[in-house]
Amino acid sequence: MALKKSEKRTEDRAAELFSEKAKSSNTKEKKILTTFSIEPSFKDSLESQFGEMGLGWASGLRFALKYFQKNFKFNTEDDNE
Secondary structure: OOOOOOHHHHHHHHHHHHHHHHHHHHHOOOOOOOOOOOOHHHHHHHHHHHHOOOOOHHHHHHHHHHHHHHHOOOOHHHHOO
16 A cells, blocks of 8 residues: 655645754854965965865864964953053
8 A cells, every 4th residue: 555645744844944944044153255365385385284184275274263262362351451
């Protein structure tokens, strides 16, 4: 005996998934596109260094910046006094 797929149920589920995805995308922080120049030799050095970690040079830079921010938090309130 074959079971029939309910079209209504499939459409409701698709709409539910679409609305969940829309809600989750609204909560994410928007990214800022940043452009800067680096020397080719420096890029080669970054590629080899971060390549050992399994990262590309751009993702390695993002990793390094996040690591720096996490480990070297500066308290700007103390600087203003």
